[in-house]
Amino acid sequence: MSEISSILVTGGSGQLGQSIRRLITKNADYKVSFPKRQQLNLEDSQSIRDYFNQHTVDLIINCAAYTAVDKAESEPEQADQLNHLAVKRLAKMAVEQNAKLIHISTDYVFAGISCKPYVESDDVAPQGVYGLTKLKGEQAILSIMPDNAVIIRTSWLYSEFGNNFVKTMLKLGEQRNELNVVSDQLGTPTYAGDLAQAIICIVQSEAFNQTNFKSSIYHYSNEGVCSWYDFAKTIFELSGIDCSVSPIASKDYPTLAKRPNYNVLNKAKIKQAYALDVPYWKESLQSCLRAIQGKAS
Numbered sequence: 001m002s003e004i005s006s007i008l009v010t011g012g013s014g015q016l017g018q019s020i021r022r023l024i025t026k027n028a029d030y031k032v033s034f035p036k037r038q039q040l041n042l043e044d045s046q047s048i049r050d051y052f053n054q055h056t057v058d059l060i061i062n063c064a065a066y067t068a069v070d071k072a073e074s075e076p077e078q079a080d081q082l083n084h085l086a087v088k089r090l091a092k093m094a095v096e097q098n099a100k101l102i103h104i105s106t107d108y109v110f111a112g113i114s115c116k117p118y119v120e121s122d123d124v125a126p127q128g129v130y131g132l133t134k135l136k137g138e139q140a141i142l143s144i145m146p147d148n149a150v151i152i153r154t155s156w157l158y159s160e161f162g163n164n165f166v167k168t169m170l171k172l173g174e175q176r177n178e179l180n181v182v183s184d185q186l187g188t189p190t191y192a193g194d195l196a197q198a199i200i201c202i203v204q205s206e207a208f209n210q211t212n213f214k215s216s217i218y219h220y221s222n223e224g225v226c227s228w229y230d231f232a233k234t235i236f237e238l239s240g241i242d243c244s245v246s247p248i249a250s251k252d253y254p255t256l257a258k259r260p261n262y263n264v265l266n267k268a269k270i271k272q273a274y275a276l277d278v279p280y281w282k283e284s285l286q287s288c289l290r291a292i293q294g295k296a297s
């Protein structure tokens with residue numbers, strides 16, 4: 001069994017990074033660093049080398065990413081730099097330091113045209129720059145680190161931190177009486193607090209602490225399926241906001257990057273490997289809304 005004591009979390013100011021920070025800093029077993037971009041700039045290979053020359057870590061949790069899905073279409077090099085090349089460099093550093101790696105990827109690696117929940121071994125076919133660069137990041141890890149890496153694909157991430165669909169709906173719901181929301185794209189929302197908890201369970205598990213376990217991809221979202229329309233209506237219902245929501249088709253809400261129509265993830269593999277209980281999306285949404293209200297009051 002290996003001993004994990006020193007953890008580096010990249011993207012500590014993002015939704016998932018902040019969710020991990022809130023949970024893990026209560027745990028005295030680990031020394032956890034959340035360097036700011038000035039201390040570790042993942043777009044800069046020298047900055048990465050300098051950081052690892054000065055710090056030794058047992059585990060890297062990579063939550064940093066270029067996440068602007070539409071903007072990535074006009075900034076493919078920047079997206080590639082962070083979602084692919086930086087990931088490749090982090091994997092090399094992990095090997096040099098004999099560290100483990102937990103990396104977050106996305107459902108956008110799939111074409112999104114399935115009619116049943118995607119399993120990890122399903123064919124990938126990203127439809128845009130963001131999905132393609134995230135896929136290249138996954139592939140780089142698996143070729144550099146055949147052992148000691150866990151890649152978690154997730155979907156529709158939201159939290160009380162940063163900007164996301166839930167916070168946008170809460171803002172729009174206060175400003176407008178009615179909204180049109182896309183109803184022909186199905187997926188599952190993922191509360192970043194739940195994903196953070198799942199990551200901590202993985203870090204503490206016996207399987208993850210084995211020396212040289214085989215690297216693998218896993219899927220994680222909350223349980224259940226909904227459309228963006230269902231999601232918006234439920235946000236308003238649970239928050240007591242009186243805003244009428246009408247369903248519209250994706251073709252009536254054009255975006256720069258093509259969005260998948262069906263991106264439900266099958267979570268059987270991660271649940272079995274790490275004995276995880278995955279909450280139902282509406283219950284987790286309720287938890288997030290409570291956290292948002294708590295922050296506002």
Ligand SMILES: NC(=O)c1ccc[n+]([C@@H]2O[C@H](COP(=O)([O-])OP(=O)(O)OC[C@H]3O[C@@H](n4cnc5c(N)ncnc54)[C@H](OP(=O)(O)O)[C@@H]3O)[C@@H](O)[C@H]2O)c1
Binds near residue numbers: 037040062
């Ligand atoms: N959001 C979603 O709906 C979604 C869905 C599926 C998968 N994912 C994946 O889940 C993971 C976490 O997403 P998130 O929503 O938590 O992301 P996020 O809130 O957009 O945060 C991104 C983080 O990356 C950091 N970052 C950006 N450029 C950097 C650089 N050059 N050097 C160092 N750090 C840099 C940002 O730091 P700054 O504060 O300095 O900018 C920020 O902390 C990502 O891998 C994402 O691809 C997200």
